[in-house]
Amino acid sequence: MRTNKWNILVLVLFGLTACSKKVDNIQLPPPAEPVKGKLAKISFDSGAYDSLYYSVDGALIKIRSVVDPTAGNSITYSFDYNTQGKLTRIYNDQGEEFRYTYSGTELQEVGLYISGIKTRHKGFTYNNGILTSTHTYADVLSNPNDQDFLDMFTYTYYPDGNLKSETSYSVHPTTGWPVKEVTITYSDYDNKYNPDDIFKQLPYFFGHTFFKNNARTRIVKNEKTGVESTYLFTYTYNQSTLPLTRKFEYYGSGNWLEGTCIYSYY
Template sequence: MKQIRQIITSTIIVSSLMFTACKKQPVSPQIPTPQPQQPTGKLSKLVYDTGAYDSLYYLADGRLSKLVNNIDPAAGGGVSYELRYDVSGKIERINSSEGWYYLYQYANGKLASISQYMNEHKSSYKFFNYNNDVLTSMELYNYNGAARGYEFSGLHTYSFYPDGNLKEEVTYTVNAFTGQLIKHMTIEYSDYDNKLNAEELVRQVPYYYGIVRMKNNPGKRITKRERAMVSSPHSIASLLMINRQNP
């Protein structure tokens, strides 16, 4: 009997120790990562005349978290872009489902450059210039494997109306032999309405995100394409009437 009592006592002590040890190591509940959502009152979808559409998802604080670009809905899938922000709330990176990712850098509170990467290799970058905090131009640089460096390959210049809407955008290419700029296209915008330009939010991803060029919707756009890629006063002008339906 004495031996049986010793066994029972030992069992109780061991069980007590195990219970105490468990008590000292509380299990922290696993908090799931917040998923992008489409809250009421936020723009969730943009549909185009071609049948293509963009789906938008947001963080709990209202910032854009994910964009899915469905160019060909019949084919399924689409390209998705996931946005990441730094501690100050500025976008710092966009990941594409195609494998590309984009890194953002700022100077004096303004977007300074966006670099495009694939497999840790920077293939191109765009540099933004300002005058009194107003965007004046964007320079494009592409990687040249033969030269093992980046080449200046294009320029976009901008002018704006006093209300901040884009008035004119001029696109230049670079002559591969002389390095001189060649005017390629001029686009003039006018007849803006007073409604929010929802498409501008999507059009910026990923390469213009953070820069709003058209807060409202232009009613008229005139595109002038230079002939034979030669800068001259002779151009082909096409008048495009833009008819957008805002949600």
């Protein structure tokens, strides 16, 4: 779950990563509220997994992502909160730090710091309290001719608050204007809890819910070529209606893929 895993284009792939059916051997705390029922682990077919850890009051305090267990490749993210319970920063064991700034109750800016130096930041635009777009800017340029405006994302929602679509924009190197790149449309939601939403929120959107429920269809459109790819998802649930498994099927560009992942809870 490295930084680039959390951007929009890789998030499409994250939702499609095949997942492991191995026995979950995470060390679980005693089943006590408010930790009980929270997501503990997602296991992948490759042997990779994400483990989540919480404070006694239920706040997320650490995510350990093991990308390649054989090689021992992993990254750990830690979370700091203020006395009001708002996230103030996320930092990892590879020198990256994300600092959160708020305006009232709304997230205003998230800055990325590497070895203590602010390298870029993301700003947020709201309409009646609903997040509608984000803009990313560079704070450190490799040369004076670089654009400080890096990218833009726009969002639309269904009436129930679930994400309907998101569109990514690059920046034209000459004009500096946004250029539409990819649109992802989500549909056919179930009415069950979405355990993957936390990974959509990280690292720039912590506290903003994109997916209350699970979208069973995603259509990814390349805005430059017009080519669309369809991703279908099916879920199984436990007696508490929490998702236990997620199976995906991918149809596009003459390819067909499928895979299943497993969720474990405290």
